[in-house]
Amino acid sequence: MTQPKRPVGRPRRHAEFDRFEAELPEVMTKRPAYNDGIGLFKGATGCTVWLKIRLPLGGVHNGRTVPIGGSVEIKKGKRASWTWQELIEERDRLQKLADHGKPLEATEVPTFATHAGEWLERKKSTLKSFGVTQGNVNRSLIPAFGKKALNAITVGDVNKWIGKKRATLKPGTVQRELNTLNAILNDAVRNGLIDRNPATWADKIKGVEARQRFVTEKEWKTILATCERIEQEQEDNREQTPHRIRGWLRHYVAWAYNSGMRRAEILALTWDNVREVDAEHTVVEVLNSKSDKSRFVSCTPEMKAIIEALRALPRMDGDDRLFPLSMTTLKRSLAALWKATGLNDVRLHDLRRSHATILMSKGIDPRTIAGRLGHSGTAMLAKHYAVDLGTRKRLRLLHNRSSEDVGV
Known part of the structure; x- marks a missing residue:
């Protein structure tokens, strides 16, 4: 007598990845094996996870230039530290960055003092009034913002600094120092270190008038x-x-x-x-x-x-x-x-x-x-x-x- 077939239940959500992992040899000797951009490598010391990300716009990763349409392999650590769902979300996050031409690696944002020093060094040969600008940076801007990371400087920080300066300096002097701050932060935006310049949204300095002096x-x-x-x-x-x-x-x-x-x-x-x-x-x-x-x-x-x-x-x-x-x-x-x-x-x-x-x-x-x-x-x-x-x-x-x- 033929036995009736047992009903087949719904497969587990990530059964495909489970089968992929189970079919791999216990010890692999070459590169990771991939399934839909998620890779595994079983070595003598355990299983590690990798992600393969395609760069449609090209870019740079780990100091290596990647051509348009090329791919990079990113090691994400031990398999036991990740669920399949977490790996899928991480793969999708990195792929979105690549699709928009953004760096895949987390960059450490320098402090204002570090970036201001680098900016001054680059401007030394081209800035017309370098000595004045250097004085503004060293005497006024670095004491106020030097220890802060560039992305930690807020509009409120800039407004607070303007308020303190206006208590002792003329409006025109404060405006010139603010112009230097703007130049440094705009440079940070152009270099991809911050998304926007907080000084752009700071309060306007009242009392600054265009000087119109003519000699009779x-x-x-x-x-x-x-x-x-x-x-x-x-x-x-x-x-x-x-x-x-x-x-x-x-x-x-x-x-x-x-x-x-x-x-x-x-x-x-x-x-x-x-x-x-x-x-x-x-x-x-x-x-x-x-x-x-x-x-x-x-x-x-x-x-x-x-x-x-x-x-x-x-x-x-x-x-x-x-x-x-x-x-x-x-x-x-x-x-x-x-x-x-x-x-x-x-x-x-x-x-x-x-x-x-x-x-x-x-x-x-x-x-x-x-x-x-x-x-x-x-x-x-x-x-x-x-x-x-x-x-x-x-x-x-x-x-x-x-x-x-x-x-x-």
Whole structure:
């Protein structure tokens, strides 16, 4: 008599993986065997689990570059530490990261101090005011955020720091330090260390206004006369200060006023940057601009006269700069100049603003002026340099200066 068949029950949820594991030899000698991306290797010391993940976009794993569509094998530890469901979820998690081009390995997020130090090292050769930025980082930012991991810095932390700074510093100073913090955290975002920059969402600093200081004709004459007086005093005291570099102050200030160039751009000029186009036209090539793009600045008659005067300036052998002095010497001398003029609210950058405004008053096209100053567009020109002063009458003090003072 035929025995009736026993009803077949529902197979276990992960029966396929159970059979896969049971069919493997007790000791394997080669690579892991895989079933649907989950692998096992039975060795002399036990069974280990592996996952095979396909990288459709390619990438890097364990220091090895994986081509597009390649796969990586990831060891996950002892088999006894994992259930089949946990392995499936881990496989799917890693595969999702790979499908989006994200790293499979957990990266340890550095502290702010570590990343800020690396950022400064990379920016040392390109940052125009490296010393100032380095001071902001070391004196202000690292004491506040240095020990925190980059991903642990919150919007609240930034706001708390802003509040403390505003209690003792001017709004503009705090804004400049915040700009440095923004630059470092934005760099961390670009390098995949954090998802977003918390400083982007911080409270705005009230009281920060775009500085709009222009030099009038009377003030310009005062500046030139003070330069000449200082240089005459230096010449009279030549024997007491034989090593002082003399004869450059008036030339430097006049060059800034006539060219609209930035402080560091002027200091970096060499004789190779001076190009005589023809008998009447001379230009200087600016290589170390803020935008890292070179530009040519045509010389005014006074700039050409300054070039000839600078050729006679004493300088060390091998120094081919137009102005053979350091940034420290320049800053110290300009600070003394502004104090001597009595114009305490004037800075060198104001001569650049004045230059742009005078060109605007002469009807020169804004794009031409922006190109001379080294801006890619006219937005910065309108915001910080050549402000619409309303009427030609209000520009008269600037407009009446001789064409030999400023021109293109």
